[in-house]
Amino acid sequence: MLYERHSAAARALARQYVTPADAEDVVADAFSKLFEMLRRGVGPDAGFRPYLYTMVRHRSFDLTRSAQRTRPSTDDEIESVLGRVASKDDPALDGFERSVIAKAYVDLPERWREVLWYVLVDELKPAQVAPVLGLSPNGVSALLYRAKEALRAGYLQQHLTHSPSDMCRTVNPLLGGYVRASLSKRETTKIDEHLSTCATCSALVLELHDVAHGMKTVIAPLVLGAGGLALVGAGAPIGGLVVAAKAGATAAAGSAHSASAVSAASSGSFSGAVSSAASSTAGAFASAAAAATGGSVAAGALAVAAVGLVAALQIAAPPEGDPLIDTVIATNDARELPGGSAAEEVKDGGDVLPTDVLPNENTAYISVGYADGGQPLAARQSQNLSFSVENTGSADATGAQMQVTLPEGLTATKPDGSFGTGVGTGRLMSATSATPTPEATPTPTATSGTTPETKVEADAPAGATDTDTTASPSASPSVSPSEPAAPVEAPVICAPTEKSNVLLCSVGELAQGAARTVVVPVQANTGGAYPVSATVWADGLEPVAANLPSRTVAAFGPELSAQTRDVSLASPGIASLPISLTSTGDTTVAPGWGVVVSLPDGVKPAAAQTQLQCNPADLPGSWLCQPLPGAYTGLQIEPGSGVDLLLNIITTADQPKTQPTELGVANVRPALGEGHARASSATLVATSAWANAAAGAGTISTSCLAEGGIDKADAAVIGSYKNTTDRVVRVALEAAGSRDSTGKDVAPGDSARVVVHDGLRAPAGPAVFVLTTAVDGSTYETRVEAGSHSAIDCYKPAWDADTTAETINMAGTVGVRGTVTNRTNESMNALMSVPVGDGTAKTVKLPVAAGGNVELTVNTNRTHMPEGDVTFHLSRDVADKDGDLPANPIVPTTNPTQRFDAAQISPALGERTLTSVGACTFDVAKDRSVQTFQVTADNTASTLDVKFHVGDVTRTVAAGATDVIEFPVAWGTDTVTVTAAGQQFGPLDVRFKPCPEVSWPSAAQLTVTTDAVCVEQNAQITATVGNWTGKDWRGVLVHDGTGEHSAEQTVPAGSQTTFELAQQPLFSLDGNVTVRLTREVEGYPLSVDKSFSVEGESCVVPEPTCEPGPGPTPDDGATAGTEQSSATGRADANGAEQAAYLSPAPVKAPTASNWLRWMKYGVCGPASNQEQPDQA
The missing domain is CATH 2.60.40 (Immunoglobulin-like)
Incomplete structure (x- = not known):
């Protein structure tokens, strides 16, 4: 299924690299390889077609490497095909290679590079570019502006790394603002003085003035290649074939990865050797791909020209000699651009959804580590970071790549070596031992030995062997072409990417157990630990980040750099020699630093100094100057910071007034106890003072x-x-x-x-x-x-203001109210004038804050006002910074006006003047009777709203309307008056009959306590009343059973009063009493009462014994015995008699059930418990 869907597109791409006959083999091989990978579970699970395109490219490269051969070619042959090819000794190419515009362009985002290319190189209009970028023409213009500014900034940053001196490094970041004239006077003067002595920065300023010129003269050759410029747009017949840029561009746009072979190449140089690469079509494709991408592969631009050159030589070369095996390094860093694509040429198939496949257990694993053991690096020296990339898996890995990310402060550099080596440089293809070699004896290396058949090991870094020398076109063969060829691994190419400090290294194919060494030249200006990260991947393998330890860079130490400039002195006179000291090392400069100043004859430090104190040094004409106490004494200068000093120097030599005289050179060298020092010098010139001023x-x-x-x-x-x-x-x-x-x-x-x-x-x-x-x-x-x-x-302020005007009711008269809203960003004054009769009424002048508003009101004191116009008088009295006031207030040309309507205020009462509403109610809280009345307010004759007031009620009646106003009247009010707009209506009779009422107060307001008490042996019932109602009451206590009542008493508010009933002898029974309270309300006495229970009380005090009753005497039945016995018997008899004679204990106090019995028998009852019958 996958083959049916994608084979046509794969064949279309393969035909751009190999012959149509070989295209079928390439596609079949690619599908076979993918099938095996999918079975192992390492193939793509999405985006099958881009992955297939990559496989087709790799297989095409493998086929062309095995089928092509190279032969030495003369310069005339090369130039006859592509024109003159520049060499490393060509001054024009040397300047071109070192141009920092190229690197600045590469570092731009892809979208910015596109708009720069289309507009500045292709000279297209923004309207033409807009559909390609998906923007409006205005959006393209804005994007172009930002891209130009970014190119300028990037150009300055790249130039900063090539600055020959620290002064250039100081001035360089300011050059962009200098070109746009946006710097301060001090900074502009500083740059002017530097440019007068620095040719490098002067040339940089000229280049910054015209970014488009840099695009056309530098970026276009970078993208198209030095040789490719002659191939774009026109076929070049070579050996009967035509290198068609259009065909290559079409193929490049067909796949998102098709330009990767170009992007992996270096920017800034050509390879010094010519080796076999790909077929003729592949060479044309590589050259045209860069042109088709519009600058997105500028990093490999110069290598593109080398590819085109090599391809042309291979086409022109006769098919002789042994086949050579080279490696083409390809990356996956590319994208698809608008335009034709290989997919469009597919006739028998189209894009379909990817198909899932089953994985297999054979997998390649790629690991990366340091090959140099992570040894420390030295600061400010270009040194190599060596990585070892190894396939530790159980299968071969194809398309292996490594991405190296350098931390801030650690940058990739171009190492010392022959032209065309280093990071971002190198060849797309490598030679074999059968390639003709120079006659010179090669230098023995660890991998090549001394034999003519030099071999580069798989882990040898680029530039470490004589491989580049063996590929020289001008060398003579050292071995017979018939001898067997030994394959040599191509050098690993590390090219910069769009991201800053990120390199992409194309490792290529790694057999199982094989390893490659990748060398990245780097340099750090300061010491420290630099965390370098690396990520590796290959065809079918996900990217894996390596856990690498940080690389240590040894500290450079303290360094103090001096800067000064030429000074002109009066004769006699004094001038200040400026000295700037900057800590350019990576450790702190300790206190105790100074400067050694060497002055020419006739010049010496002045006596008056503000920052330095100088003493003669060892050498004649030299002074050791150190900070004055309190100035910079004890100051330690941190890295990157510095101090600016002034040394006053004086000359007393007589000088002619007509011509200035050069006194000599002043040399300033920092003096510090330990570290590095960088000196600076200035020329001293003597002039006359005030000549012809x-x-x-x-x-x-x-x-x-x-x-x-x-x-x-x-x-x-x-x-x-x-x-x-x-x-x-x-x-x-x-x-x-x-x-x-x-x-x-x-x-x-x-x-x-x-x-x-x-x-x-x-x-x-x-x-x-x-x-x-x-x-x-x-x-x-x-x-x-x-x-x-x-x-x-020059004060011409804006007068934008919004105004409104309306008539209002101002306490019964017509008023005009206006508002002014300040729409400017500064305050103003406003005054409103209103025509009233034959005159004009004005408000006071009020300030109106910026963005604020103010309300202005005029009372016309009239109840009738015709329509008219108000005028808002605006002005400003603004003094400038030194207090200069204008001769007259600043006013606008025309003051704003606003129309207001006519107004009338005529309130009245309706025909039904006054009526009562509902029945009288008693307000308990206010203790008053209340009657509600209503009156009709008539405002039909008014054009403004009017407020009617009656009693405590205020009602606003709309203009032209009537309204019924209800208001309560408390009893006792005889009349009320209605007021409106300053007029009074009435008085109105509001007398009514009251409806008072009272109720028993709450327990919190009134307390009642009843009791029955004994007064001697009489029982008395009492009731204590506590009055907390806030009002005085009259009260009386009534016995519910007998009707007996106490005397009437006043119960004052906030006090207690006790009521007493008449005393009853001996006892009182259980019963109820009623408390009746009375008070007068609105002339009517009103009473309330409430019943309370009272417990009975006995006031009888019982005697301890009772009197003897009738019965036998104690002597009855006594015998004459012995006295003692009689006496004893009597005592016993008396005791028995006493018990029989006395009554039982007294009965209880009388109750409702026994009071009759109690009254009949008295205190002592009968001897027995039986009630005795009544005696007649």
Whole structure:
């Protein structure tokens, strides 16, 4: 199924590399290999067609390597096909190779490279490019602008790595802003001085001015190749065949990976050797692929030209000699561009969904590690990182690649060696031992030995053997062509990618157990640990990240670099020799540093110093200068930071006034206890002081550098001055009460345009040029009259404002209310005027903040107002930065106006003036009777809303409407008055009959406590009433059983009152009493009562014994015995008699059931428990 779906596309791609007869074999072999991989479970599970394309390319390369041979060719033959091929000795190519535009272009994102190519190289319009990029023409223009800026920035960054001095490194990041004139005066002066002495940076500035020129002269040859430029668009007949760029471009666009063979090649150089590579068609394809991609494979551009060149030589060469085996390095870093593709040429098949297959157990495993044992590296030296890539699996690996990511601070470099070696360089193909070799004896190496048949081991790094030498076209054969050929592994090519510090190394095919060594030249400017990461993969294998230890770079140590510049001295006079010290090492510069300054004869350090103190050094004319106490004493300079110093020098030599005299060179060398020092020098020139200074005064004028609001207006006084003296002077201008704060240092003969920015406006007045210099701590100044200038005002603010106007009811009269909304970014003042009768009413002037609003109101004091227009008077009284006020307030050309409608206020009451609503209600909380009334408010004659007030009720009645207002009236109110718009309606009679009512207060407001108490032997019932109602009551206590009642008493609010019933003898029975309370409400006495229970109480006190009753006497029955016995018997008898005679214990106190019995028998009852019958 997969074969039926994808075979046609695979054959179309194969025909771009090999002959149609071989294409079928290539496709069959590719499908067979994929089938085996799928059975092992290592094939693709998605995106089958791109994977198939990669296999077809690899198989095509293998077939062409085994079928082609090479032969030496002369320069004439090469140039006859592709034109003159530049060599490493060609100055033009040398400059081209070292051009940093190429690397800057490669580092750009792919989309930016596309728009630069289409617009700057192909010279297409944004409208033509828009459909290709899927953007609008404006979007293409914006993208082009960002791409240009990024190319400039990248170009500067690349140039920084090639800067010959630290001063260039300091200036380099500022050159982009210098070209756009966006730097400060100080920075611009610094760059001007550097450019006057640095040809490299001057050339860089010229290149930055025209990015398009760099694109056409550098990037186009990089993408198309030095030889490929002659092949694009026109066929070149070679040996009866035609190298068609269009066919190659079509094939390149057909697969997302088809340009990988190009992208793996190097940028910046040609390979120094010519070796067999691919078939003629493959060579043309490789050359045209770069052109078709529009710059996305610029990293391999120069190698593309080498591929085209080699392919042309192979086509032209006769089929003789033994076959050679080479390796083509291919990457998977490519993409499909708009345009034709190989898939479009497929006639018998199209894209279908991928098909799942079963895995197999035979798998290749690729591991990577350091081949050099991770030995420490030295700072600021280009050294090699050696990686060992090994196939430790159970199957061969094809298309093995490794991605190396270098950390920040560790960069890939071009190593020392022959032309065409190093990172990003090399050949797409390699030679064999049967390739003709030079007659010179090869240098013995660990892998080649001394025999003519030199062999590169699989783990030999590129450039480590004589392989490049054996491939020289001009060499003579050292062995017979009939001798068997020994295959030699191609060098591993590491090419830069679009990502910064990321290299892609094409390892190629790794047999089971085989290993390859990959060498990456790197350099670090500072010491430290650098975590290098590597990821490896191959056909059918997922990327695997290697766990590599960090590489250690030994510390470079402290380094102090000095910078100074030429100085012109007065004669006699003093000048400052600027000294900038920067810590350019990777460790801190310890305190105690200084500078050794060597000065020419007649020049010495001045006595007055601000930062340094100098003492004579060992050599004549030299001084050791160290920071003054409190300046930088004890300062340790961290890496990357620095200090700027000024050394005042003075000369007393007499100099002629007409010509300056060069005194000599001042040399500044840092002095530090331990570390490295980098010196700098400056030329000292002596001039006369103030020679012809007055002759340099030029014109003086005023100008609006910008008109607008407070944040834009810029009124300036501008003067021009030409320095006619023989020394550098600082020129400043005083005008309009201000002065150019910094001034400008003007060299002799130069002119300066000095501008005094005076804010919003500049008043008229004279101007003066002020020239200053200092001699040994003293400042010398001369003033040159510049003439007078006129006044100018540049303040032109915006007056965008929104206004509204309306009539309102202002306490019964018509008012006009206006609003002003400030739509500008600065405040303004606003005043509103309203026509009233024959006059005008105005508001006060109020400020309106930026973005804010203000409300302005005018009371016309009228109840009738015709329609009219209000005028909003806007103004600004803004002083500029030095306090200059305008002669008059700034006002707009026309003040905004706004229309308001006519208005009338005429409230009235309706025909039904007053009626009551509902029945009277009693408000318990207020203890008042309340009656609700209603009145009709009539506002039909008004055009404005009117508020009606009656009692505590306020109701707004809309214009032209009526409304019924209900309001409560408390009893006792006789009349009410209705007010509206300052008018009163009434009085209205609101008297009514009250409806008072009272109820028993709550337990929290009224407490009642009842009790029955004994007063001697009389029982008395009481009730204590606590009044917390806040009102006085009258009360009485009534016995429910007898009707007896107490005296009436007042129960004051907030106190307790006790009511007493009359006393009852001996006892009281259980019963109920009623508490009745009365108070007067609205003239009516109202009472409430409530019943409470009272327990009975006995007040009888029982006697301890009872009187004897009738019965036998104690002597009855006694005998005359012995006295003692009688006495004893009597005692016994008396005791028995006493028990029989006395009554039982007293009965209980009387109750409702026994009180009659209790009253009948008294305290003592009968002897027995039987109740005695009543006696008549």
